[in-house]
Amino acid sequence: MGITIKDIARETGFSVATVSRVLSNKEGFFSQKTATIINAAAAKLGYKKNMAATELVTQKSNVIAIIVNSTKTNFSEAIIDGIQKKATEANKRVIILYAGDHHAQSQQRALTTALERPIMGILLLSVDLFAENLKLLKSARVPFRFISISFKDPTLNYVASDDYQIGYEATKYLIEMGHRCIGLAGIDLESGAHTGKQRLAGYQRALLENGIIPQKSWIQPGNYSYTAGEQAMLNYHQQKKVTAIITGSDLVGVGLLNQAAKLNLNVPNDLSIIAIDGTYLCKIVQPQLTSVTQDFYQMGYLGAAYLINGQYQNAFTDIEITERQSVKKRSL
Amino acid sequence: MGITIKDIARETGFSVATVSRVLSNKEGFFSQKTATIINAAAAKLGYKKNMAATELVTQKSNVIAIIVNSTKTNFSEAIIDGIQKKATEANKRVIILYAGDHHAQSQQRALTTALERPIMGILLLSVDLFAENLKLLKSARVPFRFISISFKDPTLNYVASDDYQIGYEATKYLIEMGHRCIGLAGIDLESGAHTGKQRLAGYQRALLENGIIPQKSWIQPGNYSYTAGEQAMLNYHQQKKVTAIITGSDLVGVGLLNQAAKLNLNVPNDLSIIAIDGTYLCKIVQPQLTSVTQDFYQMGYLGAAYLINGQYQNAFTDIEITERQSVKKRSL
DNA sequence: CTGAAAGCGCTTACAG
DNA sequence: CTGAAAGCGCTTACAG
Structure with a gap:
């Protein structure tokens, strides 16, 4: 060649x-x-x-493989930018593999593509691995780390936001804005990652601390997608109980927002929304969505750093509330 | 290992x-x-x-490298899906390299990462290569092909939409809807690719065919970004001439839409918009954007097929007008 | 400072 | 059907 x-x-x-x-x-x-x-x-x-030849003889590689979902996770870009930054500083290369839209087979293909050549490690961006694929990954002697989702399993390393804190802060903020009946929509409670469960726990805690009894109907789980948002809004509308909703992602927030418009509900006058993520999507809809903003760039940067340095602890990155136009103070 | x-x-x-x-x-x-x-x-x-070892001895590779911009080209996903589909059918692997947001250096890094290991070819997704990087790419003996942008240079192969046709069809559609003063916003007229220029030519042709003299002020070039859309709207508003606008991308369309709202203009009552691309963004804004929809999936599929088969001709994929809510018929 | 040689993990004519 | 050997493009002790 x-x-x-x-x-x-x-x-x-x-x-x-x-x-x-x-x-x-x-x-x-x-x-x-x-x-x-x-x-x-x-x-x-x-x-x-020919780096492949070099890697063959030196028995080590300077490439980091990133595995991403092809699903509409519009924040992967920021994470990847962070990874690239750190990788460039450390003189590493990065290649990206698409794991498809949560199909076991395409996940496996991405994993195999990464594992069947010399790499220094794998970073998984919010990909929730099927059990057999996790096993495959573990069986390879390659360091790996999850980014943006966290796990209970102590053998799994991650860099993510503290999802308990996210649920807690979002809820506390809405309570401070005068809301008492608060929905939580579009989070995944079934997944292997405990992201959704943690957010729920933080949410419940904040409610209880303020003397509010969580109602089951306030919770509308989903898969973080646009349609999950639409569906949740439909359900809330039938109940007519909540005055504010926390959405599991920006996309859920936008789905909810648009469905609300179809139902002739005005956001934020009739209904307040706070989205979790805070990507550019929040800024390009009307009204702009208030959000719990995650630091995705930092997640990527840190995740790459830990991988490169061979550190195995977990880490949380910062979150903050970004006020825009979708939450309204409710006078009691 | x-x-x-x-x-x-x-x-x-x-x-x-x-x-x-x-x-x-x-x-x-x-x-x-x-x-x-x-x-x-x-x-x-x-x-x-260890595929690297195999590739070393067989002197051929079954991996396709995709180079993408990290810029907000929200359609790359569909292209990548198409590529993956064809690659899987042909039993090829695909890796993705990020070329950053139009910086010569990160372009070069992505290119080098691809070229310094055995690959069967390179697919470039709407990345407009700097001259020195194009030279670098050409000097390697690796087949490559552009996707979603086209060139005059006959040594450059591509699969894209017919941008002349896009400009022509969009304009014709607006004329049929009763518009005579029609803007064209956010297209790049400076780039090495002739995408923008072709759209402009098609646009002018449709205008002339209908006895409309194109006005220079109707054209507000830009870099296909959200901010380009906002800026263009500001400029149009000062002139108060156009009644309909064709936007160079969905993102330009959304920027324009939101800026219009800030200026208290109602779309489509005061102003019609048709966006070029037709990705999911058109559907998640209010009003939904009518678009000239490109077949990105097909572009990826075809691009991969040509690369794999060693075919060197260019190809155009289909376009169609998708009517949504942002264009209004104007009674004369 | 430089070269000859062995070897990384694999494949493939060549011989049997 | 199977094995010994050479070789892909590189690196690195070892000797000079």
């Missing part, structure tokens, strides 16, 4: 060993003079190192 | 040659009986083939 060090050796008269040394910059093992000659020849011939 | 065929050879008593043959399924070169033994051993030891 093109020019090799052998070609350069032939061209310059040096041995492949020497060529290899200057091309991989083994300081002290060559004179400046021969370096100049060899580099010139490399440039002239358009040499490109 | 884990179990190798040598380990399996030792375990089973066969030579590495035989192990290799059954593991890579060279039909006719082994008995069913030894296959059973070897496969069992491989499963037991948790063997994972």
Whole structure:
């Protein structure tokens, strides 16, 4: 596949060993003079190192594999930017594999693609692995770490927001804004990750602390999608109880918002919404969605750093409430 | 890095040659009986083939590298899905590289990451390469193809929509809806790709065919972004001339829509909008955006097919007008 | 400072 | 049907 060090050796008269040394910059093992000659020849011939060969002999790789869902998780981009930043600083490469929209088979394909070549580690962006795929991943001797979702299982490492805190803060904020009947919509309570359950726990805690008894009907679980938001709104509308809703993602928030409009409900006058995530989606809808904003860039950066440094502890990144236009103070 | 065929050879008593043959399924070169033994051993030891080694010796690769912009091109997902589909059918792997937000350096990093290992080809998703990076790409002996943008340069292959046709159809549609003063916003006229220029040409053609003289002020170029849409709307508002606008992307359309709302303009009553792209964004805003819808999935599928088959012609994929809520018929 | 040689994990003519 | 051997593009002790 093109020019090799052998070609350069032939061209310059040096041995492949020497060529290899200057091309991989083994300081002290060559004179400046021969370096100049060899580099010139490399440039002239358009040499490109075959990293696969290097990885084969050195038995280590400098590539990080990211596995992402192809589902509409509009925040993966920020996470990836954070990873790239850290990777660049540490002189690592990153490749991305698509795991499809929560299908066992495409998950497996992505995993296999990553595992069947030398990589230094795997970062999984909010992909909730099927049991057999988790087993596959564990059986490989490759470090890995989840980003943006967390687990109870102590053998699984992650960098994520503190989802308990997210549920707690969102609820507390709405209570401070005068709401007492507060919905929680679009979170996944069935998943292997305990993201949804944690948010629910934080939500319940905040309610109880303020003397509010959580009602079962206030909770409309879902899979974090736009349609989950639409469906939840339909259900809330039948009950006519809640005055404010926390949505499991921005997309759930937008679905809910648009369904509310169809039902002739005005947000925030008739109904307040706070979305969890805080990506650009919150800013491009009308009214703009108030959100619990997660620091996705930081998640990516930290996740990459831990992977690169071989650190195995978990970490939480910061969250904050970003006030926009979808929550209204309710006078009692 | 884990179990190798040598380990399996030792375990089973066969030579590495035989192990290799059954593991890579060279039909006719082994008995069913030894296959059973070897496969069992491989499963037991948790063997994972090192494809990098295979690629080194066979001098060919089955991985397709996709290079994408990290910019908010919300349609890349559909393209990638199409590519994955074809790749899976042809038993190829795909890896994705992020080229950042139009920075020469991160483009180069993505390109290098792809080129410094064996790959069968490169697919570039709407990435407008800097001159030096295009040169780098051409100097490698790797087939490549652009997707979703087209070029004049005959050495560059692409699969895209016919942008002339897009400009033409969008304009014709608005004229049929009774509009005569029609804006074109957020398209890039400077880029190396001729996407923007083609759309402009189609637009002008449709205007002229209907006896309308194109006005320079009707054209507000930009970089296909949300902010380009906001800015364009501000400019149009000062002029108060156009009654309908074609936007270079869905995101431009949304930016324009929201800016219009800030200016107390009602879409579609005061102003009609048709967006080019037609991704889910058009459906999650209010009012929903009418669009010239591109078939991104098909672009990806076809692009991958051509790359895999070594076909070098260009191709156009279908477009269609999808009517939603942002264009209103204007009675004359 | 430089070269010859061994070896990373795999495949594949060649011989049997 | 199976094995010994050479080789893909690189790196790195070892010797000089």
